[in-house]
Amino acid sequence: MPNFVQTQQYESSSESDDTMDQQNVQEKTKIERNVDWIRDKCFSNDTDAQIAIKREEQWSRYFTNKVQDGVKVHYRCNKVKFRGTQCNAAIYLFYPHNSDEVILFRANNEHNHTDSSKRYFFSEEMKQNxxxxxxxxxxxxKIYEVLEEKNFKITRNQVNNYLTQLRKQKFGPSSLSLGELESWCQEKHTVPQSDDESFVVSFHIHYEDDSDDDDEDVVDDxxxxxxxxxSKRLLQIASISTKLHADATYKLNWQGFPVLVVGTSDCDRKFHPFGLAVCTDEKEPEFEFIFxxxxxGxxxxxxxxxTPEVLIADGSGAI
Incomplete structure (x- = not known):
């Protein structure tokens, strides 16, 4: 009968390394979470606590932790980026279940962020520029380059984000509902004082659930x-023109809908627009509406x- 000798269980070097790495990660995690919190202040309500935090101008809300005897709302140092290594300094507000008081706790750590991670805030001078x-x-x-030349501390992302807000303020949202479009047309329907300021000469809005006897396009309801x-100046040019240019082929679009431009030409074969129309389609009712x-107007x-004498157009049946 053969004799069997029991040997020690084999353990590869890679397995032992993985075990050591896991232990190191666990120990590191425990070390990072070991924060010495010191009770700093007590407030009678949440409003007073929030005012005190805002006055320090360095804290941003981070996360909320529900514990057995209350709720802890943690704040991080906002002098560093949210996605990145956080500053050792931190605070949290404790909301006990059995009281209306709010207690401020502060980490017993000094700020350890560097100037390279400093966040730059918009000054009124920078906004104006x-x-x-x-x-x-x-x-x-180019705007970013000019600001750098003027020694403004700002990032490319901050410039892009502020420009997005600025476009919304000046031109409204990037997309409009049909109701918002109708309100805008009604607002811009008044003839302005300036000869070169544009206005809505006429408009037609049809909702899907409306019954419109005047709309002949019942197939595509x-x-x-x-x-x-x-504008007043363009319509004055139209009043003395004898030729009318119209083309059903469009290259411009707004929100995915065709922008149709009509106008006239002079003796030097230069085009002069009368205006432009935006329509949901480019069929006969649309061009009838434009004319x-x-x-x-x-x-x-x-x-x-x-009273134009000549119509210059392509072979589209819609015109």
């Missing part, structure tokens, strides 16, 4: 809109009739 450069139609990259933009809008501004 960005607005002026934006009005000059400079691109974001649904939400539809049409509006025509022009009628020009006629109504000319009569409204000059009191004369719009």
């Amino acid at each position: 960005i607005q002026e450069l934006f009005d000059m139609r400079l691109k974001p990259k 649904g939400n539809k809109f049409r509006f025509f933009l022009s 009628k809008s020009i006629s109504d 000319v009569n409204r501004i000059t009191g004369s009739a719009f």
Whole structure:
């Protein structure tokens, strides 16, 4: 009968290394979570506590931890980025279940962030400079370069984010609902004093659940809109023009809808627009709407009739 000798269990070097790494990670985690918290202040309510934190101008809300006897709301040092190594300094507000008081605890650690991770805040002077450069139609990259030349401390992302907010303030949201579009058309329907300020000459909004006897496009029923933009000066040019250019082929679009431009040409073959229209389609009712809008606009501004003698267009059946 063969004799078997029991040997020690084999353990590879990779397995032992993995075990050591796991132990190191666990020990490291325990060390990082071992924070010495010191009770600092006690507030009678949450409002007073929030005011005190804001006055220090260095804390941002981090996370909330529910414990057995209350709730802890932790705050981090906002002089460092959210995604990155956090500063050792920290605070938290404790909301006990059995009291309305709010207690402020502070970590017994000093700030350890460097200037390289410092967050830069917008001053009013910086905002004014960005607005002026934006009005000059400079691109974001150029705006950032100009700000750097003026020794403003700012990042590329901050410039882009502020420009996004600025566009919303000046031009409204990037997308509009049909109701918002109708409100905007009604607001811009009034003829301005300036000869070069654009306004909505006419518009038509049709909702899917509306019954519109005047709309002949019953085959493609649904939400539809049409509006025509022009100015007093452009309509004055239209009143003395004998040629009308219209083309169903469009390269411009707004929110995915065709932007149709109509106008005239002079003896040097230069094009002069009468205005532009945005429609949900480019069929016969749309061009009929555009031609009628020009006629109504000319009569409204000059009191004369719009009587072109020549229509220059492509072979589209819609025109």
